[in-house]
Amino acid sequence: MKSFSKFLILSFVIITISCNKTNKDTIILKKPLQKETAELKIAIDSNTISKFYQTYPKLALYQAEVFKLYKKQGTKQLWLDNKGVVEFGNTLFNKYRGLPDEGLKASFPYNEKINQVFERTLENKLSQIDTDLMITNLYFYYAEKVFHGFDEKTTQSLEWLLPRKKLNYQVFSDSIFHNSAISDSKKNKMFSQYYKLREVLKQYREIEKNGGWKAIEVSNDFKNFKLGDSAVGIAQIRERLYITGDLKENSKSAVCDTVLISAVKNYELHHGKTPKNIILPEHIKEMNVNVSDRIKTIIVNMERCRWIDPELEKGKEFIEVNIPEFKLYVIRDGEISFISPVVVGKAMTKTVIFSGMMQYIVFSPYWVIPQSIINQEIKPGMAKDKDYLAKKQLEWNNGQVRQLPGKNNSLGLVKFLFPNSNNIYFHDTPAKSLFERENRAFSHGCVRVAKPKELAVELLKNDPSWTPERIDKAMHAGKEKWYTLKKKVPVYIGYFTAWVDRNGNVNFYDDVYQRDESLIKLLTEK
Template identity: 50%
Template sequence: MKNLNSLLIITAIGFLFSPFCYASKEIKSINDNLSSKENTLHLENNYSKIFLDSTLTVQPLSNNSIKAKSEVLKEGQYVLSTQFDKLQKVLEKYQTIEKNNQWKRIDINPANYKNLKPTDSGTIVKQIRERLFIVGDLKQDSKSNIYDEELMAGVLNYKKRYGLTLNYELTLEHINQMNEPISNRIKTIKLNMERCREIPENLANASEYIMVNIPSYRLFYIKDGKNEFASDVFVGAKWSETETFTSMMDKIVFSPYWYIPQSIIDNELKLKIFADKNYLEENNMEWNGGRVRQKPGPKNSLGLVKFMFPNQYDIYMHDTPSKSLFLFEKRTFSHGCINIKDAKGLAQSILKNDPDWSIEKIDNAMSGEKETTYELKNKIPVYIGYFTAWVSDDNGEISFFDDIYGKDINTEQLQNTSVVMD
């Protein structure tokens, strides 16, 4: 495992300096089944949730404003228009937990804490079980102090809700996350309810759109009010954040050239060319009209397909050859663009009902030999958002995600000083 972690870290560092776009069971039963379950967990990625965001107006959330917004949103039946109501329902649940003093701190000594694994036992296991029951990850609290199969299932659901790697181990970071005061969780829910207020009307009632939630590193393609497609993504590094905005997707470019932004040429590429005179040729690059571009192919930093939607930030979505980066929980690697794990799947979903584009034609266009641009017959709304709390449309469970760009913290500071954002 240490070797794997080292390899992943090296891979990530290498990528950053390469060109790319902006009921209790018996303990014996647990041991018998654990190995086979662990082998399949890393393949799971069933985060069937929908996310969004936009620029928001920061104002205190009153009960009257919640009620008013709820009444408006009941008129719509699509995913975006119902999220406010779902968050409000979870907010009431968490406020009740706080009122009844059910959010008990899990007692640990960080200095001597050892990662918890199945078959471990102790008071801490009992406390974790109680917490997972209170928030709904467990349907019952057996009061057992043994980390059994029942608790394993609860831990998996907890990690799924928080966008964590799906395994049974509970680290100090996980315990600290559980020990986050419930008052902070309530603030996060309210903040994300406020973000719902700024959903553009054309999206709230649209039957087709694509949205990306930056903190969850997920993309969703919604059609006819249903989730047509989903994929993991990675987004901009903290020094090159992916912006939040709306636009209209109008083109799909297969086997694209990558025209390298001048900022990357000045800050990174020139140094590499100076150090290695064969750098451009070795990386399938060429000069073109005073600019540098990377030719189509499997090693192209944009992968084999990109999705274009005009915006002032020069951000777009695209494939990537660096698939190993999707093994990381925190995926902030790009210069701002959105890198899609299953870009081919997105292209197939968008063009599924287009008689001009069969799967075979899509495969041929993604062969990497020639750039092919297709203008969509119907433009698709795109919504790049920043939601740190979102309620699943499938089961009503809430997910919390890391505030990777510190937007929640900055927003709280603005609220405390009564500043209103545009």
């Protein structure tokens, strides 16, 4: 009986193998049928969202947007499938961990919880619902920090009145649905200067990582280095400039040669100084600013870039003034068509950071004197000298004091108006010597232009009836004449102490109004 059973079993095996042979005698081993796993579906509705924010109130800022997002998704999870967190979620977490590369020292309010979701060595104690919601909140947190920066109330407290970039959460929501990049897409483009400064930040962080640069040592009675001089400090200058790329090769020579002088002049040009053929104590002082301080300056200006609407730089024609640079630019069709040095407001009468629309050019203008100047200067002058008004070419006019047109008028021979509540405008000045100074913060708040006639010519280029000769004649007519621009020109007055120019060179400018320190404090505290 046993032998018969063995025979049956052996016969079954042989028959089974024979029946599963191919024409090539290849044996096919059939796999058992597997049941397909159902798609993961987690219901996340308004009730679960409300409960989440009761538990995690520090994220309540994003509640309304999160609710809209899940409603659009059909109250289904966004970041989880049967295998766990989707790849796009891991990409987001890596982006979050890379916030220092964006110049940010920021930490998600529930950092420990979010780390548990992504770190394999940690146990995720969150439910699937809370896990998905936590990742969604990380997404909005990242978008806000990188693409928006401080809120408008904070920036206004910092006296920044330029038009703010609006953060479009809908754009970021669409990115989630398509698992697309959350940065640098056409719809979330930043102000172009942001990307340039971000690259510079990488470079300066690398310099810092390699030890930065050593302080240049000179004696207390040091006056200058000139061509042919020899000193240990000259070799130190050479090394310092080599580290930041102002000098392409470091010969380590302690003799001041033409190569070094040329490199120093290039350095001066990109640090708001007038290039000279000698090396002065002020240049040494500038070079001795350590790399960590330069990094702070870069980070501060990256934050300012977050506040700028990138649409501004797409305008066909606009004027921009960078206060710390003391320069005015006319941009036309994306190219710089005109540059002029400017004088800006003193620390006590700061030029306002704001925008306007230039509408009028006034030739041979009167100067209607502000009440503050009447109180502080004119009334005391009149008290001392009964002929004070006549000597200053001033007159009373309808209860106001104004200065007559002419070459001695404080507004010079022409002014450019973009009506605004700050009463700021551009104008000529008889005090031409101020433009020769490196620090040009001397005005009562308005912007004095070194090349006013040339600016008028540039702005009237498309009006053939206003030739350069006619403009010059109107400026010297001694009679006020108003011209209304055929098309208003946007004006943006900004404040950047670090700026990458169109040749890729980073420029650092003195913080004339001491605005950087308060902003870096806010950034590091947050």
